[in-house]
Amino acid sequence: MKLYLKYLSIHIKSILQYKTSFLLTSIGQFLVSFNVFLGILFMFQRFSNVEGFTYSECLMCYSIVLLSFSFAECFFRGFDMFAGMIGNGEFDRILVRPRGLIFQVIGSKIELTRVGRVLQAIVMFCYAIPRSGIIWSASKVITLVNMVFGGTVVFAGLFVIYASLCFFTIEGLEFMNIFTDGAREYGKYPVNIYGKNVLKFCTYLVPFALFQYYPFLYLTGKSNQIFLAFYPILGGLFLIPCYLLWQSGVRHYKSTGS
Amino acid sequence: MIKVEKLSKTYQVLRRNAGLKEAFQSLFQKEYEEIRALDEVTFDILDGEMVGYIGPNGAGKSSTIKVLSGILTPDSGTCVIDGRIPWKNRKSHVREIGVVFGQRSQLWWDVPVIDSFELIRDIYMIPKEKYESNLEELTVSLSLEQIIKTPVRQLSLGQRMRCEIAASLLHSPKILFLDEPTIGLDAVSKLAVREFIIQLNQKHNTTVILTTHDMQDIEALTSRILLIGKGKILLDGSLTNLKEHSRNQSASLDEIVAQLYRQYEI
Amino acid sequence: MIKYISFFRMRFINGFQYKIAALAGIVTQFVWGAMEILLFQAFYRTNENAFPMEFSALTSYIWMQQAFLALFMTWFWEKELFDSIQTGNIAYELCRPTDIYTMWFVRGMANRASKALLRCVPILLMAYLLPKPYGLVLPSDLVLLAWFLFSMLLGFLVVVAFGMIIYGITFYTVNPMGVRMVSQSLAEFLAGAVIPLPFLPDSIKKVVELLPFAAMQNAPFRIYSGDISGKYLYQTILLQIIWLVIMVVLGKIIMHSALKKLCIQGG
Numbered sequence: 001m002k003l004y005l006k007y008l009s010i011h012i013k014s015i016l017q018y019k020t021s022f023l024l025t026s027i028g029q030f031l032v033s034f035n036v037f038l039g040i041l042f043m044f045q046r047f048s049n050v051e052g053f054t055y056s057e058c059l060m061c062y063s064i065v066l067l068s069f070s071f072a073e074c075f076f077r078g079f080d081m082f083a084g085m086i087g088n089g090e091f092d093r094i095l096v097r098p099r100g101l102i103f104q105v106i107g108s109k110i111e112l113t114r115v116g117r118v119l120q121a122i123v124m125f126c127y128a129i130p131r132s133g134i135i136w137s138a139s140k141v142i143t144l145v146n147m148v149f150g151g152t153v154v155f156a157g158l159f160v161i162y163a164s165l166c167f168f169t170i171e172g173l174e175f176m177n178i179f180t181d182g183a184r185e186y187g188k189y190p191v192n193i194y195g196k197n198v199l200k201f202c203t204y205l206v207p208f209a210l211f212q213y214y215p216f217l218y219l220t221g222k223s224n225q226i227f228l229a230f231y232p233i234l235g236g237l238f239l240i241p242c243y244l245l246w247q248s249g250v251r252h253y254k255s256t257g258s
Numbered sequence: 259m260i261k262v263e264k265l266s267k268t269y270q271v272l273r274r275n276a277g278l279k280e281a282f283q284s285l286f287q288k289e290y291e292e293i294r295a296l297d298e299v300t301f302d303i304l305d306g307e308m309v310g311y312i313g314p315n316g317a318g319k320s321s322t323i324k325v326l327s328g329i330l331t332p333d334s335g336t337c338v339i340d341g342r343i344p345w346k347n348r349k350s351h352v353r354e355i356g357v358v359f360g361q362r363s364q365l366w367w368d369v370p371v372i373d374s375f376e377l378i379r380d381i382y383m384i385p386k387e388k389y390e391s392n393l394e395e396l397t398v399s400l401s402l403e404q405i406i407k408t409p410v411r412q413l414s415l416g417q418r419m420r421c422e423i424a425a426s427l428l429h430s431p432k433i434l435f436l437d438e439p440t441i442g443l444d445a446v447s448k449l450a451v452r453e454f455i456i457q458l459n460q461k462h463n464t465t466v467i468l469t470t471h472d473m474q475d476i477e478a479l480t481s482r483i484l485l486i487g488k489g490k491i492l493l494d495g496s497l498t499n500l501k502e503h504s505r506n507q508s509a510s511l512d513e514i515v516a517q518l519y520r521q522y523e524i
Numbered sequence: 525m526i527k528y529i530s531f532f533r534m535r536f537i538n539g540f541q542y543k544i545a546a547l548a549g550i551v552t553q554f555v556w557g558a559m560e561i562l563l564f565q566a567f568y569r570t571n572e573n574a575f576p577m578e579f580s581a582l583t584s585y586i587w588m589q590q591a592f593l594a595l596f597m598t599w600f601w602e603k604e605l606f607d608s609i610q611t612g613n614i615a616y617e618l619c620r621p622t623d624i625y626t627m628w629f630v631r632g633m634a635n636r637a638s639k640a641l642l643r644c645v646p647i648l649l650m651a652y653l654l655p656k657p658y659g660l661v662l663p664s665d666l667v668l669l670a671w672f673l674f675s676m677l678l679g680f681l682v683v684v685a686f687g688m689i690i691y692g693i694t695f696y697t698v699n700p701m702g703v704r705m706v707s708q709s710l711a712e713f714l715a716g717a718v719i720p721l722p723f724l725p726d727s728i729k730k731v732v733e734l735l736p737f738a739a740m741q742n743a744p745f746r747i748y749s750g751d752i753s754g755k756y757l758y759q760t761i762l763l764q765i766i767w768l769v770i771m772v773v774l775g776k777i778i779m780h781s782a783l784k785k786l787c788i789q790g791g
Binding site for chain 3: 020021024025027028031032034035036038039042043045046047048049050051169171172173174175177178182185186189193194195198
């Protein structure tokens with residue numbers, strides 16, 4: 001933990017060297033997600049609800065997804081940028097240091113410009129909460145925390161998968177954007193609106209629905225089943241295959257060195 | 259003590275051709291080429307030895323270094339360093355070695371050098387007293403006092419290399435791998451780096467393995483030379499041995515090596 | 525001219541080299557389009573009457589958008605150009621006898637077109653094969669197709685001309701990132717890349733449709749799907765031409781005065 005803080009302090013010091021650039025990138029992050037917000041706003045001016053979900057509910061859903069995505073991107077950026085780390089030999093350096101590989105990858109890249117998105121998420125959140133009609137209780141707060149946390153874990157897992165694939169090839173990994181950027185973009189609405197097949201996919205293959213749709217039903221009072229609040233934890237199991245893939249990637253790297 | 263026996267490693271490399279037609283063809287079929295990077299490489303290195311590892315580009319130098327530093331697992335053969343197998347006991351092995359990649363930096367670009375040093379201290383969990391005395395010693399012998407508080411991006415190449423070397427030695431490794439440590443340096447920096455390495459070896463009995471294309475480095479630093487070509491060790495001996503291979507006694511070291519490369523067709 | 529053709533050819537070959545990447549890109553865009561359609565379908569199911577365009581027109585719009593993404597996305601910047609402006613290497617370009625505006629313009633076109641050409645065919649084909657109402661509908665007659673292609677060319681030129689203005693403005697700023705970020709976010713939304721313009725509230729829509737951004741992807745895609753037709757079609761095309769002329773002239777003025785300033789400063 002102390003070492004992680006050390007990494008963090010170096011990242012902060014680096015950013016302070018480029019204050020304008022940091023500020024502008026953060027604003028840019030804000031603007032991009034602001035566009036998505038505008039899209040939602042205008043859609044709901046035309047349609048009062050979608051599949052029973054109201055405007056403020058969808059905003060809340062989007063802010064939860066955006067928040068977890070930003071956290072994952074901020075703290076697990078090393079995996080997201082992994083192709084570069086292999087390319088420039090940074091990963092070789094990590095291999096010759098006596099600490100865990102995953103820990104070092106996490107520490108070596110912390111993307112603080114994502115604060116722009118976090119801010120956007122929080123603003124939408126503050127806007128949506130009083131309008132959502134949710135009666136807040138301890139269990140609802142726990143649900144919310146679970147959702148954000150579970151989402152961060154799932155997105156982090158996807159980044160790890162991406163990084164693991166980088167060991168084998170760096171060609172064609174653009175398709176991973178479907179799951180990362182795609183989930184952020186389309187996670188603005190509860191995933192069931194995309195139909196049964198997408199919901200199944202997001203439940204059993206890539207567990208987006210486990211931190212988004214199911215607990216969201218409980219959060220918005222559409223369901224009284226409290227166990228739905230703990231689905232995000234179930235989604236954490238997703239990390240197991242991600243870790244195994246990572247392990248096999250490292251083995252592959254050590255046997256080819258490229 | 260480093261003991262390497264019959265180390266072999268083969269890579270598969272994708273072949274690519276130029277041109278639109280060829281590019282289109284490669285949509286459907288791929289050609290692989292096998293490259294034998296290491297071919298039964300065998301050598302021993304004693305504690306405190308300084309060894310120059312030379313050979314043309316792609317001869318297998320960096321593959322060897324990667325195996326010795328635990329980054330690469332060989333196909334066959336053994337390598338034991340102070341009782342450890344590098345690729346099996348990664349963490350305990352790398353604690354005892356230092357690696358300088360001449361063309362890559364381990365320092366953080368935008369922060370003062372000292373911040374990178376402190377991070378390395380925490381990564382290696384170097385005890386406070388040891389860190390301080392090592393830092394003191396390295397600062398003096400590499401003359402870092404003036405530059406240690408400067409962000410890396412503002413340093414000259416020579417200054418940066420001195421810092422890189424210091425960063426690799428903070429945890430007092432027993433073995434130091436230097437991969438082209440003098441590449442691109444000016445004469446003054448080169449001499450300073452060489453002098454420091456000799457001093458390090460004498461004082462701490464650190465084993466130094468050096469890969470370089472600069473024959474002056476070899477001449478100044480090493481008592482023993484390993485020549486590798488096409489994955490095979492072709493020559494293992496002293497500088498004098500190397501010179502004996504040349505018919506022309508007045509030839510420079512560069513000429514002798516070039517002639518050897520031609521002779522072995524590597 | 526030969527120079528531009530060989531530049532285009534090189535890009536194209538390069539694209540083939542990375543065919544797996546291109547394939548991945550195609551798959552990504554296909555999934556993206558599918559998700560977008562499913563999303564709009566949910567709204568359509570919820571309230572059919574509030575839907576501002578035919579559902580099949582919407583699907584065509586989305587597939588076109590995915591197929592020709594490289595032609596119309598405003599965030600497709602050439603980093604080299606920004607860098608050369610930033611570092612002042614632009615001065616070397618000025619030594620050459622070619623007109624820099626034209627050169628960059630053609631370069632921008634080649635860059636986008638080569639990328640789009642590789643990707644559009646498979647996407648259009650796949651989209652065409654999808655069952656109704658999800659698939660791409662062929663245009664009803666050849667005249668419409670001709671109008672669509674003409675409008676698409678105009679839209680494409682407007683996008684490149686818009687990019688040129690932004691490059692030009694960069695000369696006057698310390699950090700190009702700010703201008704770039706704001707302009708691209710704004711353009712994305714107003715061009716109908718986030719949601720098609722018919723989905724905007726009517727009062728806003730009326731204004732937005734007159735802006736240059738509506739002359740980018742909005743015009744050709746809606747012409748294709750028949751959402752814009754009749755008298756309205758001529759209006760749209762005319763508006764595209766007007767905006768193209770204005771943006772090219774504006775871009776040239778900005779670029780020339782920026783270069784003049786650079787000459788005086790840089791000597």
